[in-house]
Amino acid sequence: MPAPSAAGGPTWTKWLVVAAPYLWLLVFFLAPFFIIAKISLSMTAIAMPPYVPVFDSLSSLGEKLGELSFENYLWLADDPLYWRSYLSSLRIAFISTAMLLLIGYPIAYAMARAPKSVRPTLLMLVILPFWTSFLIRVYAWIGILKPEGLLTVALQALGLLGPTEQVQIMNTETAVFIGIVYSYLPFMILPLYAALEKLDGTLLEAASDLGCPPMKAFWVITWPLSLPGVIAGCFLCFIPIMGEFVIPDLLGGSDTLMIGKTLWNEFFSNRDWPVSSAVAVVLLLILVVPIMIFQNVQRKV
Amino acid sequence: MSNKLSWFNVTSLTLGFAFLYIPILLLVIFSFNESRLVTVWGGFSTKWYGEMIRNQALMDAAWVTIRVSFLSATIATVLGTLAAITMTRYARFPGRLLFSGMIYAPLVMPEVITGLSLLLLFVAMDFSRGFWTVTIAHVTLTMCFVAVVVQSRLVTFDRSLEEAAQDLGCPPAKTFFAITLPLILPAVVAGWMLAFTLSLDDLVIASFNTGPGATTLPIKIYSQVRLGVTPEINAVCTVMIAVVALGVIAASLYTKRVEVERERAERAAVAQAG
Numbered sequence: 001m002p003a004p005s006a007a008g009g010p011t012w013t014k015w016l017v018v019a020a021p022y023l024w025l026l027v028f029f030l031a032p033f034f035i036i037a038k039i040s041l042s043m044t045a046i047a048m049p050p051y052v053p054v055f056d057s058l059s060s061l062g063e064k065l066g067e068l069s070f071e072n073y074l075w076l077a078d079d080p081l082y083w084r085s086y087l088s089s090l091r092i093a094f095i096s097t098a099m100l101l102l103i104g105y106p107i108a109y110a111m112a113r114a115p116k117s118v119r120p121t122l123l124m125l126v127i128l129p130f131w132t133s134f135l136i137r138v139y140a141w142i143g144i145l146k147p148e149g150l151l152t153v154a155l156q157a158l159g160l161l162g163p164t165e166q167v168q169i170m171n172t173e174t175a176v177f178i179g180i181v182y183s184y185l186p187f188m189i190l191p192l193y194a195a196l197e198k199l200d201g202t203l204l205e206a207a208s209d210l211g212c213p214p215m216k217a218f219w220v221i222t223w224p225l226s227l228p229g230v231i232a233g234c235f236l237c238f239i240p241i242m243g244e245f246v247i248p249d250l251l252g253g254s255d256t257l258m259i260g261k262t263l264w265n266e267f268f269s270n271r272d273w274p275v276s277s278a279v280a281v282v283l284l285l286i287l288v289v290p291i292m293i294f295q296n297v298q299r300k301v
Numbered sequence: 302m303s304n305k306l307s308w309f310n311v312t313s314l315t316l317g318f319a320f321l322y323i324p325i326l327l328l329v330i331f332s333f334n335e336s337r338l339v340t341v342w343g344g345f346s347t348k349w350y351g352e353m354i355r356n357q358a359l360m361d362a363a364w365v366t367i368r369v370s371f372l373s374a375t376i377a378t379v380l381g382t383l384a385a386i387t388m389t390r391y392a393r394f395p396g397r398l399l400f401s402g403m404i405y406a407p408l409v410m411p412e413v414i415t416g417l418s419l420l421l422l423f424v425a426m427d428f429s430r431g432f433w434t435v436t437i438a439h440v441t442l443t444m445c446f447v448a449v450v451v452q453s454r455l456v457t458f459d460r461s462l463e464e465a466a467q468d469l470g471c472p473p474a475k476t477f478f479a480i481t482l483p484l485i486l487p488a489v490v491a492g493w494m495l496a497f498t499l500s501l502d503d504l505v506i507a508s509f510n511t512g513p514g515a516t517t518l519p520i521k522i523y524s525q526v527r528l529g530v531t532p533e534i535n536a537v538c539t540v541m542i543a544v545v546a547l548g549v550i551a552a553s554l555y556t557k558r559v560e561v562e563r564e565r566a567e568r569a570a571v572a573q574a575g
Contacts, residue, residue, distance in 0.1 A: 114314075236409060
């Protein structure tokens with residue numbers, strides 16, 4: 001006898017359950033990637049929408065294929081702005097993911113070691129900022145970091161800065177790192193905590209009973225067992241940071257290049273849709289492998 | 302893990318939570334500042350909240366945002382719950398791998414890519430941009446979050462009640478609404494809330510897909526933030542934080558109550574049987 005399923009039963013209900021979300025994602029998530037790829041191969045034009053050619057139907061696909069141009073991609077390879085943005089995004093994403101792991105791990109570890117009764121409260125305290133708007137949290141840092149901001153005021157009050165001195169963090173890469181670490185910290189802590197909480201404390205007790213020093217026990221037992229959480233947390237942070245726009249735009253200066261910001265400017269300021277599509281396609285190609293790894297990790301969890 | 306916190310654990314927790322909360326606290330405190338200067342305390346005042354309410358453009362944007370978030374969260378919850386059922390209950394169907402790929406990818410996909418690609422789809426379909434395009438974009442993003450939240454509940458779900466109902470001749474659809482849905486309801490509610498706040502907060506995807514008359518609150522805030530920090534924006538942000546925090550706390554209290562009631566009912570059932 002086939003296993004009964006709550007939403008299944010007659011085949012048509014089962015198909016409806018599968019088809020509704022499936023079709024929605026096919027149309028609104030997958031199909032757009034083909035369109036973005038197509039437009040990245042079109043020429044820029046001063047029109048609305050600002051590009052040619054547009055395929056009207058599949059039948060005209062063949063004849064239009066000749067009009068496709070790889071000009072946008074040649075342009076990307078040619079102009080140092082783009083590849084420098086990609087490299088800079090990669091660098092910033094790598095460094096900030098490492099910083100997030102370094103800062104997030106001790107916090108998640110302490111949460112997992114806390115008494116069972118306070119754990120839900122601690123978890124709630126980590127989740128709450130995650131529910132608060134990204135934009136608002138980044139905005140909060142502007143008031144702190146700007147030259148006449150609260151950090152300057154605080155440091156002057158403590159006598160660490162002279163009355164005429166000001167902190168010069170705003171509009172630098174340091175500000176971008178602070179903003180990223182601040183915004184993504186919950187994304188790092190949550191998977192780490194999930195992995196560490198499952199850890200069997202008796203393993204550590206056994207190790208210490210057998211004379212294993214705590215530091216060694218950490219590296220031999222805790223760290224390897226928390227690796228799934230480490231991997232999930234790192235990918236959960238690294239991938240979106242690569243395309244981050246709000247943080248470099250609001251906290252970074254004109255010399256902080258990140259590809260999300262470049263794409264945004266290409267689209268909104270230069271109104272160059274084909275070039276911004278090409279920028280997006282290349283970013284997607286860079287991220288395909290990390291995203292696949294992330295999905296494999298997620299499926300196993 | 303063991304229950305003894307070392308000084309190192311306590312320090313990491315203290316510093317970690319201070320880092321997470323001090324910026325938000327400062328923002329809230331300075332929304333009550335009399336002075337226009339954000340760094341100088343000029344005394345307690347609620348005048349910026351008054352300014353905020355009198356700012357018609359801001360209020361219009363807030364109203365658009367609430368409508369978009371409510372509608373998109375509701376559609377996303379239905380689709381996301383169906384997706385979660387699909388992922389946990391139907392082990393094989395054609396294209397299952399693609400399906401789970403499409404559920405997980407939006408969780409990490411940079412927003413600039415999702416936003417731009419959807420916009421290009423709408424333009425290709427000759428769909429005029431505005432309220433509906435932002436709503437559709439938000440459904441697409443948030444349904445995947447709902448799916449993941451509901452899925453995590455369904456995985457630990459005890460199927461024996463469903464099986465018992467079906468053995469007693471309860472039709473599948475009725476079984477779903479009478480047994481499955483009430484049991485997974487806390488996760489569905491949490492999914493809806495997450496979808497609602499994600500939609501409420503989104504700047505990037507909304508900026509790409511918005512049109513005339515559909516300026517959302519984050520778009521409005523962003524355009525003002527670029528001009529500088531003002532107490533009025535602090536007031537708007539404080540209200541948004543308060544709404545979300547109250548919602549999250551209410552939802553967690555509700556979940557706790559549902560669990561307590563279920564435990565009590567189970568105990569009563571056991572007592573009756575005995």
